[in-house]
Amino acid sequence: MYKFDSLDREIIAILKKDGRAPLSKLSEILGVSRGTIQNRLDRLLNSGALLGFTVRVREDTEPNLLKAIMSIEVMGKSTTQVIQKLRGMPELVKLHTTNGNWDLVAEIQVSSLQEFDTVLRNVRSIDGILNSETSLLLSSV
Structure with a gap:
């Protein structure tokens, strides 16, 4: 089972507010490289910890x-x-x-x-x- 660390939680928190946030924005906000963000998202998706992205409709x-x-x-x-x-x-x-x-x-x-x-x-x-x-x-x- 995948265990979230603080960076994972921060990435997820930002994406919950703005699921369309580009990697460059996540990288800037969190102070890590774009590659780090991409690797984390890939790991979260591949492990099944992150099920996907969705659209909320009024x-x-x-x-x-x-x-x-x-x-x-x-x-x-x-x-x-x-x-x-x-x-x-x-x-x-x-x-x-x-x-x-x-x-x-x-x-x-x-x-x-x-x-x-x-x-x-x-x-x-x-x-x-x-x-x-x-x-x-x-x-x-």
Whole structure:
């Protein structure tokens, strides 16, 4: 398992604020060479410690996007298999393990109620899923 050091944390902190920051800017801010930054990013990506880069979109730019949270109860020791199947569903934008009454929590994003219904049926038909509860997200505050 890759262990972050202080330089890794600083690089990640800057990229969280500005994922498009050029290597030269990172190098200047952190006082290390551009090559050092490139090597660190390569190492973070190749080790799997850094999963990638993403774009955040303001919610009001996609007003018709339906978002929901699905809590999932998994049977016995089938959590790994269930997670593998859920990861293959592009409508599930995030998947979390949790404690309490539910084993997993999935964040769902779809463009229509019909698509939402299909996703719910597909998830509920996965072997190893005992129960689920889904709530549509009405707004973010």
